[in-house]
Amino acid sequence: MTEKTALRHRLAERGVDRQLLLLLPALLAVLILFVYPFAYGMGLSFQPDEGGVLGAYKNFFEDAYQRDTIWTTLQLALPAAFLNVAASVPIAYRMRGRFRGKRLLTTVLVVPITLGTVLTAEGLLNFLGPTGWFNRALLNAGLVDAPLRLTNNYWGVFLSLVITGFPFAFLLILSYLSGIDPTLERAAATLGAGWWPRFHRITLPLLAPGLATTFCLTFVLAFSVFPSAILVGDPAGSTRVISIAAYHAAYEAYDYSLASAIAVVMGVVELAVVAAVLGVRSLFYTGSTGGKG
Amino acid sequence: MTWLRIKSVTRRFGGKEALSGLTLDIEQGEFIALLGPSGCGKSTALNCLAGLLPLSEGSIWQDDQRLDTLPPERRGFGMVFQSYALFPHLSVRRNIAFGLQMRRLPRAEVRRRTDEAIKLVRLEEHATKLPGQLSGGQQQRVAIARAVVLEPSLVLMDEPLSNLDAKLRLEMRTEIRRLHQSLGLTTVYVTHDQEEALSMADRLVVLRDGRVQQIGTPEELHTRPANRHVADFMGYRNLLPMKVTAVTPAVVTVEGAGLALQGTAVGTLAAGDEVVAAVRPEDLQVGEGGVPVTVEVVEYQGRELAVEARTSQGTMLHLRAAERPAPGDRISVVADPARVLVFPA
Numbered sequence: 001m002t003e004k005t006a007l008r009h010r011l012a013e014r015g016v017d018r019q020l021l022l023l024l025p026a027l028l029a030v031l032i033l034f035v036y037p038f039a040y041g042m043g044l045s046f047q048p049d050e051g052g053v054l055g056a057y058k059n060f061f062e063d064a065y066q067r068d069t070i071w072t073t074l075q076l077a078l079p080a081a082f083l084n085v086a087a088s089v090p091i092a093y094r095m096r097g098r099f100r101g102k103r104l105l106t107t108v109l110v111v112p113i114t115l116g117t118v119l120t121a122e123g124l125l126n127f128l129g130p131t132g133w134f135n136r137a138l139l140n141a142g143l144v145d146a147p148l149r150l151t152n153n154y155w156g157v158f159l160s161l162v163i164t165g166f167p168f169a170f171l172l173i174l175s176y177l178s179g180i181d182p183t184l185e186r187a188a189a190t191l192g193a194g195w196w197p198r199f200h201r202i203t204l205p206l207l208a209p210g211l212a213t214t215f216c217l218t219f220v221l222a223f224s225v226f227p228s229a230i231l232v233g234d235p236a237g238s239t240r241v242i243s244i245a246a247y248h249a250a251y252e253a254y255d256y257s258l259a260s261a262i263a264v265v266m267g268v269v270e271l272a273v274v275a276a277v278l279g280v281r282s283l284f285y286t287g288s289t290g291g292k293g
Numbered sequence: 294m295t296w297l298r299i300k301s302v303t304r305r306f307g308g309k310e311a312l313s314g315l316t317l318d319i320e321q322g323e324f325i326a327l328l329g330p331s332g333c334g335k336s337t338a339l340n341c342l343a344g345l346l347p348l349s350e351g352s353i354w355q356d357d358q359r360l361d362t363l364p365p366e367r368r369g370f371g372m373v374f375q376s377y378a379l380f381p382h383l384s385v386r387r388n389i390a391f392g393l394q395m396r397r398l399p400r401a402e403v404r405r406r407t408d409e410a411i412k413l414v415r416l417e418e419h420a421t422k423l424p425g426q427l428s429g430g431q432q433q434r435v436a437i438a439r440a441v442v443l444e445p446s447l448v449l450m451d452e453p454l455s456n457l458d459a460k461l462r463l464e465m466r467t468e469i470r471r472l473h474q475s476l477g478l479t480t481v482y483v484t485h486d487q488e489e490a491l492s493m494a495d496r497l498v499v500l501r502d503g504r505v506q507q508i509g510t511p512e513e514l515h516t517r518p519a520n521r522h523v524a525d526f527m528g529y530r531n532l533l534p535m536k537v538t539a540v541t542p543a544v545v546t547v548e549g550a551g552l553a554l555q556g557t558a559v560g561t562l563a564a565g566d567e568v569v570a571a572v573r574p575e576d577l578q579v580g581e582g583g584v585p586v587t588v589e590v591v592e593y594q595g596r597e598l599a600v601e602a603r604t605s606q607g608t609m610l611h612l613r614a615a616e617r618p619a620p621g622d623r624i625s626v627v628a629d630p631a632r633v634l635v636f637p638a
Contacts, residue, residue, distance in 0.1 A: 184378050184381075189364070189366045190440075191439065191440075192366045192396055192443070285381065
């Protein structure tokens with residue numbers, strides 16, 4: 001009897017007790033809904049109809065039309081993620097305190113996240129299209145001779161990624177900023193630091209890990225862009241992103257092996273970028289920021 | 294010689310006055326304590342001085358220069374925050390050097406003065422550590438070093454000892470006083486601890502509900518509090534609502550709540566006035582012919598015993614006794630009229 005209690009006690013010391021059973025439902029869901037399909041897709045990618053185990057990958061990388069989708073997607077996702085983070089920082093920094101109308105302003109900035117890509121794309125087409133308000137205003141003002149091409153090309157998709165990605169980045173950065181103790185900046189002020197040294201020597205270094213995380217998340221979101229690449233992009237040419245390539249392989253060529261291989265490549269590219277960013281992040285201070293966050 | 298002049302400084306938050314008309318002249322090298330319960334406006338006053346809060350009214354002058362219109366970074370005051378506010382991503386050395394670097398001093402001088410400041414607070418072994426790796430007392434010393442390394446014309450301290458344990462608090466109290474004496478820095482120190490204020494400051498400013506109650510030396514405040522609120526804060530634990538029955542130039546006689554006392558009037562009083570009689574527990578003694586009371590609680594406090602006793606009408610009295618009475622004992626309590634202060638209610 002005594003030995004039995006002792007064993008249970010020893011296990012509990014290492015965090016093994018009956019509460020672990022609470023993890024079971026979640027674990028089951030992850031296994032069934034994520035791990036199994038992932039492993040299945042992974043397996044598919046190594047079983048092409050011809051060409052051996054790596055045949056699908058060989059197909060993808062040997063065909064410049066397919067291979068270039070990686071570069072096309074990176075060209076969209078990296079600048080979009082970068083711009084979203086860069087634009088969020090000053091706005092969130094300005095909004096970190098309390099002021100009248102803050103909630104309204106936050107709502108306005110965050111609303112696009114609820115719109116969905118399709119509505120955003122429609123709005124972009126109407127507003128920025130060759131006969132949209134924007135171009136008509138420019139033409140009437142005599143600023144341009146011919147309408148600017150801002151949709152059905154790279155810029156349409158880029159703008160769509162910014163519109164849907166910005167609220168996300170903004171919310172994250174706002175919460176990271178409110179996690180930094182505001183007394184630190186006040187202390188810096190009493191030590192003679194003006195607003196710029198206060199920002200770049202105190203706030204920015206403390207915010208850097210948060211910026212890295214935000215960049216990774218918005219990048220991953222942008223990298224899997226699909227609807228807007230078709231609706232406001234040029235899906236056969238300049239915005240033939242990697243998810244379109246996978247879609248074609250799966251549902252037009254019915255080559256599930258190639259489609260799975262493309263999906264795996266997508267994941268690997270995302271992982272590589274995330275790893276690079278987090279690698280840079282580890283060079284910064286990543287400890288407590290003294291605030292409530 | 295007046296050096297810093299605070300003229301009727303007022304600060305309102307949403308129409309409510311957190312600080313009303315603070316007027317204070319500070320001499321160079323003085324150690325001033327702002328004392329009061331939480332919410333009395335003492336931190337507001339300090340933040341107004343530091344420039345972290347704009348004034349609603351009033352002005353602050355240093356010699357002939359108006360300060361209240363300058364941003365904090367141009368006032369040249371050092372500040373020690375209650376939470377220390379050390380930069381968590383910078384080492385102790387770089388925390389202390391921060392202000393010197395902001396002044397764009399030559400690298401060699403920054404280095405020399407930082408070294409001196411580190412030595413002053415005895416943190417040589419910890420210079421390369423991050424604040425998170427230090428104990429509370431060490432962080433406190435970094436915060437002080439960071440503020441004084443700039444040799445500021447005024448050091449502001451916002452309850453700097455409130456996060457430390459009792460023993461460390463006593464040590465740091467002496468340390469701050471020692472630094473004040475050796476560097477001759479003018480200091481404004483905010484605290485809610487009357488003992489701390491009395492022991493450290495040259496002059497105290499007692500605040501309540503945003504208003505100054507009394508300004509004076511520790512001795513003045515301790516022996517002659519200006520009103521019942523200051524008395525309350527200065528350890529007059531027995532505050533008894535009573536009525537004046539007789540007034541002579543030397544003593545007033547007051548009655549009420551089942552006891553009669555003789556005391557010293559603060560301000561002019563006439564027979565029939567409603568008053569508050571204030572007595573320290575240590576000034577109430579067990580003795581013949583006084584007020585009869587029943588002992589309720591006895592606490593051992595080392596050199597003496599703290600006793601709570603109740604009069605026949607139910608008024609609670611706090612007193613000290615040398616010998617241990619038992620709860621339920623009936624004793625008689627007397628007080629020296631000079632030590633009983635009678636304030637208008």
